[in-house]
Amino acid sequence: MAQVSWSKRWIRPEIFPLFAAIGGALGICGFAVARNIAINPDVRISKEDRTAGILDNYKEGKLYKDHGLREYLKHCKPEIMPAFNSYLSDSK
Structure with a gap:
């Protein structure tokens, strides 16, 4: 072979x-x-941060979760093809 x-x-x-x-x-x-x-507020690399234990950092967690793309998509309609959907569903 x-x-x-x-x-x-x-x-x-x-x-x-x-x-x-x-x-x-x-x-x-x-x-x-x-x-x-x-x-990520839950990931701590340095030893000093790890010794702090569980932190109540809700504001930092909310900022991490609600990033720019999520904020943009929050105001958009959940459609894949909006023009096609409105063409088929809107009454004439």
């Missing part, structure tokens, strides 16, 4: 969508981990 090199096996046009899907998933996971480590 002949040895097939790594590039001949994996660098083919059929594999590009798989690379894109895995790359996108890794990007989303990396963003979530970085966001949680950087600004």
Whole structure:
């Protein structure tokens, strides 16, 4: 059985969508981990913060939960295709 090199096996046009899907998933996971480590009020990295125990930081938690995207979507109608929905549902 002949040895097939790594590039001949994996660098083919059929594999590009798989690379894109895995790359996108890794990007989303990396963003979530970085966001949680950087600004989540429940995650404490330094030893001084960990010794404080449970904090009643409701204001900081609310700011973390209600980020900019959530605030924007709060005022939008929950529709995927609003123009198409209004075309089919509005009376003429």
